[in-house]
C-alpha cells in the first residue's frame with residue numbers, strides 16, 4: 001500500500017498536538033486533523049479558563065479578608081465583564097502556541113475538519129482519503145451528563161459554556177463535588193455568587209481525606225453550601241432552577257452547573273465499524289497505548305485511564321517516540337502527580353495513606369505528617385493551613401499528599417523519590433533556601449531518617465568518639 005503520510009493524528013488537543021508535533025519534529029510526514037478548535041479542552045474550556053477565573057476569584061478574596069497586616073484594601077467590587085475578559089484574554093494569549101500556523105511551521109499538514117477512521121490504515125476527512133502505517137486517535141472527552149429526571153427541560157451549564165457567561169450567576173447550583181465542581185464552587189463564591197454543591201459521596205474522592213477536609217472547611221467558611229445527596233429531579237426555567245436530591249433536599253438557584261465527570265469521545269467516527277475494543281469509559285489500550293487494532297494508538301482523554309493535560313502530553317510524547325524510533329514505550333503511573341487548584345491547593349502523587357494501608361497493611365507503612373504551622377515562610381505569610389503527608393514503606397516513598405498554598409509546586413521531589421532518581425536521605429540532607437515552603441519537604445524527609453540518625457548505634461559511636469577526644473586531646 002502506498003501511504004499518503006507516515007502518521008495521522010486525529011484531535012488537536014494536548015495529546016494530539018504533542019504526538020503530531022513530536023513526529024513532525026523528527027521529520028515524519030504527519031497529518032494533524034482537528035474538527036473544532038485547536039488546543040482542545042484544556043485551552044478552550046478546561047485548564048486555562050478555569051485557572052484564569054480562579055485568579056480573579058483569589059484577587060477578590062484577598063481584598064475581602066479581614067486581616068490586612070496594616071494595609072487597607074477597598075472591599076472587592078466584581079465587574080463580570082472584566083472577569084469574562086480576563087478569561088478570554090488568557091485563552092487568546094496561549095492560542096498561538098497551539099495554532100494551525102504553529103503546527104504547520106513544525107511540519108504538520110493541519111486539516112480543520114472532522115475525521116472518520118475508515119480502515120486499519122485509512123482516514124477520511126473533508127472528502128479526502130488519507131493513509132498511514134500509524135494512526136493516533138486523540139479525540140478527547142466531553143462532559144458526562146447524568147440521566148436526571150427533567151434535566152432535558154431546563155437550561156444547564158457544563159464546562160463547555162460556563163466560561164462564556166456574560167452575567168454573573170446570582171446562585172450557582174453545582175451537581176458534582178469533583179475537581180471541576182470544587183474549583184468552580186470556590187471561585188464563583190469568592191466572586192460574589194451564592195454557591196451550593198450537591199455531592200452524594202466525598203468531594204474530590206480520589207484525594208487524601210484529611211487534605212480534602214481542610215479545603216471543605218475553608219470553602220464552608222467562605223460561604224459555599226454543601227448538600228449531601230444525588231440530584232434526582234430538576235425543574236424550573238431560565239434563572240430559577242430547582243434540584244431535588246435523593247436525600248429529600250431541595251435547592252433552588254439561578255444557574256445549574258453539571259460537573260459529574262467526563263465521557264470519552266468514542267463514537268461517530270468509525271471505531272465501532274472497525275471493531276476497536278472499548279472499555280467502560282474509553283478506548284481499551286495496552287501500556288504502549290495501542291488499541292485492539294495494533295497500528296492504531298489512542299491517547300489522552302479518549303482512552304481508559306487518567307484524564308489530565310500532563311498525562312495527555314506524556315502519552316503524546318511516548319507515542320511520538322515509539323512511532324519515530326520503532327522502539328516500544330510504556331506508560332508508568334506510579335509517579336503520576338495531580339493537583340486541585342482550590343485555595344488551599346490539594347496535590348497528590350502516588351498512593352494516599354488509605355490506599356497504602358489497604359495494599360500493604362497498616363503495620364507495614366509509615367505516614368509522616370508535617371503541618372505548615374511550623375513552616376516559617378507560611379507563618380510570615382499568614383497562610384499556615386494545610387500539611388504535607390509522606391507515605392513510606394521502610395524508607396521508600398509510596399506517595400505524598402500536600403494541602404496548602406502552592407501545594408502543586410512542591411510535589412516534584414517526590415516524583416523523583418518514587419521514580420528512584422532521588423531519595424528521602426538526599427532530600428532530608430539538601431540545603432533549602434530560607435524561608436521557603438519547600439523546607440517542609442526537607443523536614444518530612446528528615447523525619448523518615450530521624451530514628452536511624454539519632455538511634456542507639458550512632459549514639460554509641462558518638463560516645464566512643466567523645467571518649468577518645470577526652471582521652472587523647
Ligand SMILES: Cc1cc2nc3c(=O)[nH]c(=O)nc-3n(C[C@H](O)[C@H](O)[C@H](O)COP(=O)(O)OP(=O)(O)OC[C@H]3O[C@@H](n4cnc5c(N)ncnc54)[C@H](O)[C@@H]3O)c2cc1C
Nearest residue numbers: 011013014015035040041042046115139140300301308309
Ligand atoms: C474545567 C476543566 C478544568 C481542567 N483543569 C485541568 C488542570 O488544571 N490540569 C490538568 O492537568 N487537566 C485539567 N483538565 C483536564 C484536561 O483539560 C484534559 O485532560 C485534556 O485537555 C485532554 O486532552 P486531549 O488532547 O486528550 O483531549 P481534548 O483536549 O479534548 O482534545 C481532543 C480534540 O479532538 C477533537 N476531535 C474529536 N473528534 C474528532 C474527529 N472525529 N475529528 C477531528 N477532531 C476531533 C476535538 O474537537 C478536540 O479538540 C481540566 C478539564 C476541565 C474540563
